[in-house]
Amino acid sequence: MFHVKKGIFVKLKHLAPSAALLAVGALTLSACGGASATGEDVSGEGDSGLAGTITGIGASSQKAAMDAWTADFVSANSGVTVNYSPDGSGAGREQFLGGNAQFAGSDAHLDEDEAEAAKEVCGPEGAFEFPVYVSPIAVAFNLEGVDSLNLSPETIAKIFKGEISNWNDEAIKADNPDAELPDLPITAVHRADDSGTTENFVEYLKEAAGDLWDAEVDGNFPKEYGGEAAQGTDGVVQTVSDTEGAIGYADASAVGSLGQAKVKVGEDFVELSPEAAAKVVDASPKVEGRSEGDLAFDLARDTTESGAYPIVLVSYHVVCSTYQDQNTVDLIKAWEKFVVSEEGQQSAAKSAGSAPLSPELRGQIETVIDSIKVAG
Amino acid sequence: MLTTSDTTPSRSRSLTSKQLPKATPWVIAVASIIVAAGISFLGLGRFSITVTAVLAGALNAIAVFAISAAYEGRRKAVDRVATTVVSSTFVLACVPLISLLWLTVSKGGAALDLNLLSRTMLGMKGILDQQYVAGEAGLAGGFYHAIVGTVLITLAACVISIPVGVLAAIYLVEYAGKNKLGKAITFLVDVMTGIPSIVAGLFAFALFSTIAELVMPAAAGVAKTGFTAAVALSVLMIPIVVRNTEEILRLVPMDLREASYALGVPKWKTIVKIVLPTSVSGILSGVTIAIARVIGETAPIMVTAGFAKTLNWNLFSGWMSTLPTYIYDSQLRPVSPGDAAIASSERAWAAALVLVALVMILNLLARVIAKVLAPKAGR
Numbered sequence: 207m208f209h210v211k212k213g214i215f216v217k218l219k220h221l222a223p224s225a226a227l228l229a230v231g232a233l234t235l236s237a238c239g240g241a242s243a244t245g246e247d248v249s250g251e252g253d254s255g256l257a258g259t260i261t262g263i264g265a266s267s268q269k270a271a272m273d274a275w276t277a278d279f280v281s282a283n284s285g286v287t288v289n290y291s292p293d294g295s296g297a298g299r300e301q302f303l304g305g306n307a308q309f310a311g312s313d314a315h316l317d318e319d320e321a322e323a324a325k326e327v328c329g330p331e332g333a334f335e336f337p338v339y340v341s342p343i344a345v346a347f348n349l350e351g352v353d354s355l356n357l358s359p360e361t362i363a364k365i366f367k368g369e370i371s372n373w374n375d376e377a378i379k380a381d382n383p384d385a386e387l388p389d390l391p392i393t394a395v396h397r398a399d400d401s402g403t404t405e406n407f408v409e410y411l412k413e414a415a416g417d418l419w420d421a422e423v424d425g426n427f428p429k430e431y432g433g434e435a436a437q438g439t440d441g442v443v444q445t446v447s448d449t450e451g452a453i454g455y456a457d458a459s460a461v462g463s464l465g466q467a468k469v470k471v472g473e474d475f476v477e478l479s480p481e482a483a484a485k486v487v488d489a490s491p492k493v494e495g496r497s498e499g500d501l502a503f504d505l506a507r508d509t510t511e512s513g514a515y516p517i518v519l520v521s522y523h524v525v526c527s528t529y530q531d532q533n534t535v536d537l538i539k540a541w542e543k544f545v546v547s548e549e550g551q552q553s554a555a556k557s558a559g560s561a562p563l564s565p566e567l568r569g570q571i572e573t574v575i576d577s578i579k580v581a582g
Numbered sequence: 583m584l585t586t587s588d589t590t591p592s593r594s595r596s597l598t599s600k601q602l603p604k605a606t607p608w609v610i611a612v613a614s615i616i617v618a619a620g621i622s623f624l625g626l627g628r629f630s631i632t633v634t635a636v637l638a639g640a641l642n643a644i645a646v647f648a649i650s651a652a653y654e655g656r657r658k659a660v661d662r663v664a665t666t667v668v669s670s671t672f673v674l675a676c677v678p679l680i681s682l683l684w685l686t687v688s689k690g691g692a693a694l695d696l697n698l699l700s701r702t703m704l705g706m707k708g709i710l711d712q713q714y715v716a717g718e719a720g721l722a723g724g725f726y727h728a729i730v731g732t733v734l735i736t737l738a739a740c741v742i743s744i745p746v747g748v749l750a751a752i753y754l755v756e757y758a759g760k761n762k763l764g765k766a767i768t769f770l771v772d773v774m775t776g777i778p779s780i781v782a783g784l785f786a787f788a789l790f791s792t793i794a795e796l797v798m799p800a801a802a803g804v805a806k807t808g809f810t811a812a813v814a815l816s817v818l819m820i821p822i823v824v825r826n827t828e829e830i831l832r833l834v835p836m837d838l839r840e841a842s843y844a845l846g847v848p849k850w851k852t853i854v855k856i857v858l859p860t861s862v863s864g865i866l867s868g869v870t871i872a873i874a875r876v877i878g879e880t881a882p883i884m885v886t887a888g889f890a891k892t893l894n895w896n897l898f899s900g901w902m903s904t905l906p907t908y909i910y911d912s913q914l915r916p917v918s919p920g921d922a923a924i925a926s927s928e929r930a931w932a933a934a935l936v937l938v939a940l941v942m943i944l945n946l947l948a949r950v951i952a953k954v955l956a957p958k959a960g961r
Binding site for chain 1: 697700701702703704705706707708709710712722723724726727791795803805806884888889890891892893900901911914915916917918919920921923
């Protein structure tokens, strides 16, 4: 019997080295070659002397832009690691206020209570917040022979409520005297899932169309209004593309070759463009009663400013006014300055399809970033 | 039997007479599939796998019963129907597994290349994916950092949970007998087996956040590390290791222990030299199965280790990615939204294939270990 036991250990001894070899081999096999996205060795390429880790938590809407910013920032500052966990706006603000992240990404600015709470984490001046990511939402339609469509907020609201159900409705005709509108039922497509796109779109309708839109502003599209539901941005675009006579809303970067409606602002119909989207932020008033560095905006969805496109999603970065040590201050300043810089905004525009901030707003934000300092 | 067969010839005939040829069930199955496909084609105007499968199953059972009842009698017909139902259910159970493997291998295999295995997401941005989709460049990015993260975190989880699990099982089997502590441990292990993985993740994160706040109150976000994830995984792993090891240790015959005691060997030496070697194959394969169980966890890793884009070999500082979180992140939040999201999806499928391969290799390894180390019966 003891011979058998010995045999087992002998076998173990034979097996162990080969198993270890296998594991080490598997790891080192992939270790050769640069560990970056393109296989090029990026270390030491841009050594700015900055070193450390920046941690952010927040909105998933700016994740694609964040990828672009991180990629460019890290290649210019090889000693820096930027982590961003797209857990959601609410989670981001909460973790930031709990001291678990150095900055938060959020689709909504801090509310009164949160701004108060920020003073505990960030010192007497509280948190600074500023828009970094403006993403226009397109009202996309699929109508053969119609390239350009003018819609007023009231008409859009009625279409998505199901009150206007045919393309040759008088209300649509009145805004589009030159278009040949077919006798075709309208299929209004909305998001089936909870989404920031829906929330911003519905908020626009609520503010711009007055009492017509009587549902709560929420990430879920009101069920009682009917229409066709589609899963995710891709689902909406797909459904609109496949259905003649369909209309839907989706992030502008995703609508591709579909027609995009011009939206009535003041007396004009405004076409979706990055400049027009950035303009609505400039036309909006700041939230009252905040510190000087707090660039939180009450988005003026009902603006009459000519050339502003009001259906946008604006995402903020929330940072502290003071940090504990000089290194963190330097890191955050360099990082946020890059994010709002011309280069950073253009990079996000290319990779994520966002609208670059206007130069005036960038100037304001840079002043705010410059005032971040060490606590004490 | 022979004598009765002489007196009652009709009975004896029922035992040996009229049997359908052996191939009949197969012929009926193939025929019902063809007929079902035909009906689906005529009824719907197109071929539908679901309709065909459901129809074929029903047709098969009816046809088997009808043919067998007409030819062999009712008793055999019922038996054949039972066989058919059991076999069809087996096929049904295989469908999700095979379709999952097929999907992963076909989609992941198409996207997988060696570059993905050796690159990370450092410097990855949407424009690179747009170039790939436009056909101007190869697929950038990769998941070397996620493979490293998976291996390191799983190894750390093993280092924590194997000693704890195996020793706890030894206590339960060799020392506890039927005492209260033993019963309490068994109960707790049972409860732990049912813990949802996200709760384990939150537990580990809360624990390390508290510690971090006491040790380094000024630092932000230091609680999210690979080690925190390893602790979360070991919470999930320990009960599995304890359960498996306990079962195996109980299989060791009492005779072996008694023989050892009779020769004057102390208890600890009996455990180390007799009990453990006898059961080592079972323990190791149990451990491997526990690893395979936790290596695919997503939720606890997200909470405890974040989503890293770069290579990190340090378990105790900085975020880490593992293959499951990488897949989740790529699929749900592509680097480039819109048309180029397909590139992120391809990377996710390739990573899924690597993960499935890892789990399969671990399972095969468990088989091999069990076979190689199994004690030989007798001399």
